[in-house]
Structure formats: structure tokens, C-alpha cells
Amino acid sequence: MGTLQSNRLLNNASAHHEFGNVSVKFVPKCFKLNIELSRNRSYGSGKKNFGLIQASASQTSVIDPVLSPSNNGTSDSRKKSNEAALILIRHGESLWNEKNLFTGCVDVPLTKKGVEEAIEAGKRISNIPVDMIYTSALIRAQMTAMLAMTQHRRRKVPIIMHNESEQARAWSQIFSEDTMKQSIPVITAWQLNERMYGELQGLNKQETADRYGKEQVHVWRRSYDIPPPNGESLEMCAQRAVAYFKDHIEPQLQSGKNVMIAAHGNSLRSIIMYLDKLTSQEVISLELSTGIPMLYIFKEGKFIRRGSPVGSNRGWSLCLYKEFSSIQAKVR
Numbered sequence: 001m002g003t004l005q006s007n008r009l010l011n012n013a014s015a016h017h018e019f020g021n022v023s024v025k026f027v028p029k030c031f032k033l034n035i036e037l038s039r040n041r042s043y044g045s046g047k048k049n050f051g052l053i054q055a056s057a058s059q060t061s062v063i064d065p066v067l068s069p070s071n072n073g074t075s076d077s078r079k080k081s082n083e084a085a086l087i088l089i090r091h092g093e094s095l096w097n098e099k100n101l102f103t104g105c106v107d108v109p110l111t112k113k114g115v116e117e118a119i120e121a122g123k124r125i126s127n128i129p130v131d132m133i134y135t136s137a138l139i140r141a142q143m144t145a146m147l148a149m150t151q152h153r154r155r156k157v158p159i160i161m162h163n164e165s166e167q168a169r170a171w172s173q174i175f176s177e178d179t180m181k182q183s184i185p186v187i188t189a190w191q192l193n194e195r196m197y198g199e200l201q202g203l204n205k206q207e208t209a210d211r212y213g214k215e216q217v218h219v220w221r222r223s224y225d226i227p228p229p230n231g232e233s234l235e236m237c238a239q240r241a242v243a244y245f246k247d248h249i250e251p252q253l254q255s256g257k258n259v260m261i262a263a264h265g266n267s268l269r270s271i272i273m274y275l276d277k278l279t280s281q282e283v284i285s286l287e288l289s290t291g292i293p294m295l296y297i298f299k300e301g302k303f304i305r306r307g308s309p310v311g312s313n314r315g316w317s318l319c320l321y322k323e324f325s326s327i328q329a330k331v332r
């Protein structure tokens with residue numbers, strides 16, 4: 001892939017982003033409505049709202065689940081205020097993981113094993129209330145998020161927010177507050193995409209190592225600031241992924257919402273580098289397995305790593321980070 005093509009890919013992706021922000025729906029002019037902004041939190045007995053704009057009386061409500069974080073609505077009566085859970089999941093095995101091909105921004109689906117991994121990940125997090133889901137724009141991350149949610153105890157419906165145009169927004173509105181309460185908004189963002197692997201995309205990793213040398217390929221794959229030919233370094237990937245995390249996801253956590261992110265090996269490595277304050281040296285040895293969820297607690301502005309939830313029938317039991325085989329990073 002040449003530079004021009006790579007730039008086009010990124011530009012297209014960025015067009016998607018421009019419409020991907022938090023938004024408030026428009027109320028159709030034909031209804032004269034008494035609109036109020038509800039900031040109620042209702043805890044327990046499965047009651048919850050997203051901080052909805054509601055239309056009163058007998059008229060139809062127009063409800064947007066993705067409101068600014070100040071319109072807080074969180075779900076769990078057990079949750080202490082100003083605490084929120086952050087779940088990170090690298091997608092399950094993709095068809096190109098299976099073939100050992102550099103994938104990057106190529107949009108490849110999961111294998112059967114990847115589907116099973118996503119379902120297994122869902123079992124592990126099935127007791128953790130999820131208020132919002134963020135995924136990349138790539139199908140392997142979206143499949144993983146959706147399959148994981150099929151296992152969730154609360155049986156809420158994850159719904160992809162289509163903000164790519166006014167029409168997409170208008171045509172995907174939901175008109176029932178009760179239905180909204182049973183939904184989880186899913187935000188897709190190209191900034192969470194896998195690191196763009198440039199001219200390595202589609203090449204076999206072993207053959208590339210045979211041709212260019214193991215060391216060179218290791219530098220392309222794991223160095224912090226050296227990009228593969230016409231691709232992104234981890235540092236470049238971090239610039240967009242961590243910026244998105246800070247601007248869009250952290251405010252949701254600050255408002256007490258539990259968030260799940262389904263993304264990719266390198267976009268998640270860059271986010272973990274930020275969460276765990278890893279140095280550019282330390283992040284080199286951070287490896288993430290496919291389909292293993294990782295849990296952080298966000299408390300008083302800090303991220304506390306809690307490892308991986310261990311199973312659906314053991315509540316919030318957690319294994320320690322050092323027992324968490326998917327991450328071989330130095331334990332700090």
C-alpha cells in the first residue's frame with residue numbers, strides 16, 4: 001500500500017468520526033412537547049435511565065442514549081458513587097490471525113474460534129453491569145462486543161448508534177423510554193481501530209521475518225516509535241486512540257458509567273500504556289491475547305487494574321493481575 005492509499009484510508013475513517021460524537025436527538029416539530037431533562041438516577045430493581053430527554057404526556061418521546069456525561073445515569077445499586085468499571089477486550093481470533101497475516105486496518109471477521117472466545121469473554125463479564133460500549137469501526141471488534149453481550153445476565157440489547165449522517169441518526173431513533181432502558185448504546189469509533197500496518201497488511205508474518213529478518217520485523221511490530229513502511233507506529237496509534245479515550249470515554253467513567261471497549265491488540269496496548277502509566281520501554285513487552293477481558297476500576301480520577309473477571313457464576317471474583325496470563329507486562 002502506498003502513502004496516498006494509506007492517507008485515503010485514514011481520511012475516510014476520519015469522516016466517519018466527525019459524525020460520531022455525543023449528540024442529542026431532535027424532537028419532531030409536529031409535536032408540541034413539554035421537554036424536561038431528567039437527571040434521575042434510579043438504582044436497584046433493574047431500574048435505570050441514561051439521563052434521558054423525555055417528552056411528557058401522551059406524545060411520543062424521542063430518546064437518545066448517548067448524552068453528555070453530565071446527564072448521568074448509572075445502573076448498579078452496589079456501585080459506590082464516583083466509581084466505575086472499565087472492561088477492555090481485544091477481539092477474538094480473526095481469519096487473518098489464524099493465517100498469521102498482518103491485519104491492521106483490513107476489516108476481517110472472526111473465525112469460529114474467535115466467536116467462541118468472544119462468547120467466553122462474555123461469560124466472564126456477565127455479572128458486571130455495562131452502561132456503554134465502545135468498539136472500533138472494524139467488524140472483528142464489533143462482533144466480539146455483540147457476541148460477548150449475548151451472555152450478559154441483564155439481557156440488555158446492545159444497539160449500534162448510527163451518527164454518520166443526519167438521516168442515519170433520524171432513521172434509527174427509538175421512541176420508547178422503556179425500550180431504551182433495556183438497551184446499551186454501542187459507539188463505533190475509527191480511532192479505536194487497529195494500528196495501520198502500512199505495506200505489511202496482508203503479508204504473512206513468518207514470511208516477512210524470513211525476508212527482512214526477525215529483528216527488523218520485531219522492530220516493526222513492537223517498537224514504540226518506529227513505524228512499519230507507510231504505516232503507523234504504536235506512538236502514532238496512541239495519539240488517536242488515547243486522545244479518543246480521554247475525550248470521549250473518560251468523561252463517561254467520570255460520570256459513573258461502566259464502559260466496555262472492544263478493540264485491538266495495538267490500540268488497546270496504547271490505551272493500557274496510558275492507564276498503567278507504562279513507559280515506551282515497558283509497553284514493548286505488553287502482549288494481549290485475543291478474547292480475554294481485562295477489568296479496571298476508575299476511582300477518584302485513577303485507574304486501578306483488577307485483572308480479569310473469572311467467570312459468570314462467581315460474581316465479581318477477580319484473579320490477580322499477575323495470574324492473568326494474557327498480559328506478560330512487568331507487574332508494577
Ligand SMILES: O=C(O)[C@@H](CO)OP(=O)(O)O
Binds near residue numbers: 101
Ligand atoms: O496484524 C495485526 O494487525 C496485529 C494484531 O493481530 O499484529 P501484531 O500482533 O503483529 O501487532
